[in-house]
Amino acid sequence: MNVAGVDCGAKSAKVLILGDEKVLARVAVLSGFDPKAAAAQALDEALKQAGLSRGDLSHVTATGTGKNEVVFATSEITEVGADARAVIVLFPAARTVIDIGAEEGRAIRISPEGKVIDFAINEKCAAGAGTFTETMARTLEVAVEDMGPLSLKSQNAVPMNAQCAVFAESEVVSLIHAKHSKEDIARAVHDAMADRIASMARKIGIDKSIVLVGGMAKNVGFVNSLQRNLKEEILIPENPEYSCALGAALTAAERAKGA
Amino acid sequence: MKPTYKTEPLRCWAKAKEIRQDYYKNYALAHEKGGLRWAGGAWSFDAIPAGLGDDVYPLTGEPYAAAIAWDKEFALQCHEAVEKAGYARDLCSYMRNYWGSIILNKYVFGGEFPKPDFIWQDHICCSHAKWYQVVRDLEGQDIPMYCLDVSVGPYEELTDNRLDYVVGQMHDGIEWLEKVTGRRFDDERLIRAVSNHCRSTALWAEVCALNKAIPAPLDEKTMYSLYVLGTLQKSSGIVADFTEELRDEVKDRVARGIAAVPNERCRVMSDTQPPWGFLKIFRYLEQYGCVSVGSLYTFGLIGQWEVKADGTWGARTTPEQMGIVIRDRDQALRVLASWELKKPEWQHFYSPQAKSEMMIRIAKEWTLDGVLLHYNRGCEGLSLGIAENRLAMIKAGFPVIVFEGNMGDEREFDEIQTLKRIDAFMESQGFEKDSQ
Numbered sequence: 001m002n003v004a005g006v007d008c009g010a011k012s013a014k015v016l017i018l019g020d021e022k023v024l025a026r027v028a029v030l031s032g033f034d035p036k037a038a039a040a041q042a043l044d045e046a047l048k049q050a051g052l053s054r055g056d057l058s059h060v061t062a063t064g065t066g067k068n069e070v071v072f073a074t075s076e077i078t079e080v081g082a083d084a085r086a087v088i089v090l091f092p093a094a095r096t097v098i099d100i101g102a103e104e105g106r107a108i109r110i111s112p113e114g115k116v117i118d119f120a121i122n123e124k125c126a127a128g129a130g131t132f133t134e135t136m137a138r139t140l141e142v143a144v145e146d147m148g149p150l151s152l153k154s155q156n157a158v159p160m161n162a163q164c165a166v167f168a169e170s171e172v173v174s175l176i177h178a179k180h181s182k183e184d185i186a187r188a189v190h191d192a193m194a195d196r197i198a199s200m201a202r203k204i205g206i207d208k209s210i211v212l213v214g215g216m217a218k219n220v221g222f223v224n225s226l227q228r229n230l231k232e233e234i235l236i237p238e239n240p241e242y243s244c245a246l247g248a249a250l251t252a253a254e255r256a257k258g259a
Numbered sequence: 260m261k262p263t264y265k266t267e268p269l270r271c272w273a274k275a276k277e278i279r280q281d282y283y284k285n286y287a288l289a290h291e292k293g294g295l296r297w298a299g300g301a302w303s304f305d306a307i308p309a310g311l312g313d314d315v316y317p318l319t320g321e322p323y324a325a326a327i328a329w330d331k332e333f334a335l336q337c338h339e340a341v342e343k344a345g346y347a348r349d350l351c352s353y354m355r356n357y358w359g360s361i362i363l364n365k366y367v368f369g370g371e372f373p374k375p376d377f378i379w380q381d382h383i384c385c386s387h388a389k390w391y392q393v394v395r396d397l398e399g400q401d402i403p404m405y406c407l408d409v410s411v412g413p414y415e416e417l418t419d420n421r422l423d424y425v426v427g428q429m430h431d432g433i434e435w436l437e438k439v440t441g442r443r444f445d446d447e448r449l450i451r452a453v454s455n456h457c458r459s460t461a462l463w464a465e466v467c468a469l470n471k472a473i474p475a476p477l478d479e480k481t482m483y484s485l486y487v488l489g490t491l492q493k494s495s496g497i498v499a500d501f502t503e504e505l506r507d508e509v510k511d512r513v514a515r516g517i518a519a520v521p522n523e524r525c526r527v528m529s530d531t532q533p534p535w536g537f538l539k540i541f542r543y544l545e546q547y548g549c550v551s552v553g554s555l556y557t558f559g560l561i562g563q564w565e566v567k568a569d570g571t572w573g574a575r576t577t578p579e580q581m582g583i584v585i586r587d588r589d590q591a592l593r594v595l596a597s598w599e600l601k602k603p604e605w606q607h608f609y610s611p612q613a614k615s616e617m618m619i620r621i622a623k624e625w626t627l628d629g630v631l632l633h634y635n636r637g638c639e640g641l642s643l644g645i646a647e648n649r650l651a652m653i654k655a656g657f658p659v660i661v662f663e664g665n666m667g668d669e670r671e672f673d674e675i676q677t678l679k680r681i682d683a684f685m686e687s688q689g690f691e692k693d694s695q
Contacts, residue, residue, distance in 0.1 A: 065679075078679065078682045078686050079679075080686070080687065081683065081686045081687065115687070116683070118653070118659075119684075120661075121679075123663045123673070
């Protein structure tokens with residue numbers, strides 16, 4: 001039985017296809033201004049990768065900010081539910097999930113059965129999401145992929161107070177003028193973001209094990225900052241940005257069986 | 260999905276709307292009838308100016324500002340006007356809406372903003388007295404203003420001295436009213452108004468208590484349009500009589516099993532003022548069969564409660580029901596102060612713990628499945644301690660969803676994010692939308 005999970009996020013649409021509980025394909029396409037088209041393109045590319053056609057899929061479950069744009073989906077699930085579903089399969093001992101995507105940061109406490117006990121999501125401010133790092137990378141004139149490795153070379157912890165992406169940008173400019181190194185500023189950005197995320201996670205209570213997913217889990221600098229802040233080991237799956245898509249696909253498989 | 264319960268519209272709905280419309284019209288047209296206008300808060304002791312005559316019309320600030328918030332375009336104009344005038348964006352959003360309406364000289368119900376003849380206020384939070392000081396700055400220092408200090412602590416700690424302090428200010432206030440209006444104060448009218456005040460507020464509690472029934476006969480979005488009459492003029496006979504009619508109708512709905520939400524399968528309560536421009540979130544909940552049966556705010560801002568013999572919350576016994584006959588001004592003022600200072604919404608200004616206890620009581624007695632907390636950036640008073648309330652509710656075993664917003668300033672509310680939170684919360688509690 002083949003099923004697909006589609007995570008139509010703020011920055012990219014991700015599709016993951018499962019065939020008999022094995023991952024057959026993973027594809028991400030930038031959402032741009034047309035998330036509907038991006039989701040369709042991601043599905044077609046994933047099907048091609050898996051050697052399947054749309055008719056071969058028993059069920060498609062959509063999640064993400066743009067889940068309503070996934071017109072070909074059979075059902076939907078929230079990002080919170082999808083994350084919980086995926087992480088409990090990847091790490092059965094997980095009790096806290098932190099997901100940092102482009103637009104949103106989430107902390108979820110889950111039961112041993114993978115049931116959501118409580119959750120918190122960052123508010124309107126972008127300072128708790130991946131877009132924040134991108135903006136700061138632009139200000140520092142470095143590629144966003146280099147922000148993580150760069151921050152690991154930092155020799156000094158520079159405090160950065162701003163909790164808002166707009167104020168943080170002007171603070172970064174001030175730090176540049178104060179001749180702080182790019183390495184130290186990159187670390188300050190990640191530390192500030194980790195502060196915000198850790199505070200959100202503490203609101204719902206943190207239980208071990210902690211799993212980090214979402215695109216920001218690929219940023220080694222942020223992971224380092226968050227680990228130092230939480231003083232706990234953080235587990236990261238192989239393809240962390242596909243967590244929601246995997247959760248959606250697992251849900252699709254369940255629903256296909258139940259149908 | 261087939262509805263589980265029968266539903267039908269409220270018969271007295273149109274009457275509630277009519278009373279509200281008349282209230283705002285009467286205030287605007289007071290001078291044409293040879294009457295007087297007074298402005299003040301929804302917490303002010305409105306039974307006292309009633310002693311000046313039946314042609315003395317109030318405009319209470321909070322519900323007026325909430326009406327502005329509902330008109331998103333006008334609310335935005337108000338905020339921009341206030342900010343342009345130099346007032347900070349993080350002040351009470353009701354206050355900012357009200358000031359904006361004055362600065363723009365536009366009454367939200369049409370025409371120019373009607374200037375009050377006097378201000379009758381009490382200082383319940385950091386903003387309330389300041390609110391009307393600025394009204395005088397904007398409208399003219401010639402508007403006489405009287406403000407009662409009511410900071411006498413929680414009701415359970417109310418001593419004779421503390422009560423005397425409030426009642427003394429009321430006596431002074433009556434002399435002041437006579438002086439600034441040139442009218443003679445009528446104690447008989449005061450006594451009647453105090454009696455109406457007690458009747459309106461006890462009856463509203465009775466209406467809310469009827470919502471313990473499953474299915475709930477009323478949903479909170481509807482309740483907002485009904486309780487508002489108590490925030491306009493709880494001392495008026497019209498409001499007291501209407502609330503009695505409403506109580507009878509709701510009682511009848513309970514007896515016949517009439518539901519507010521015919522697919523009810525999940526019950527929650529909210530907290531604090533909602534984002535008035537986005538009451539549709541309550542309709543969104545209904546897609547999950549979820550009814551918000553009220554809140555400490557909806558129950559306790561107007562309603563007067565007491566613990567009944569069986570230990571549950573019920574409507575407070577009025578002085579009249581206790582056989583007390585009010586004979587003179589001093590007795591009327593004592594009854595009024597003692598009655599009003601007991602309402603639940605006063606109490607939690609002094610203690611988030613007291614608020615949590617009342618919320619847990621509601622969650623248990625109204626058989627709730629969860630709580631929807633509004634982190635309301637527009638009201639520092641009622642949001643005080645709300646994060647502690649969240650922890651207490653969770654500890655008591657009630658799941659909580661929080662969303663940030665503002666009762667009067669939609670720029671601080673994110674509709675899509677809020678709906679996403681509701682989806683995640685409902686899903687985590689095992690509820691599905693009817694369409695799925």
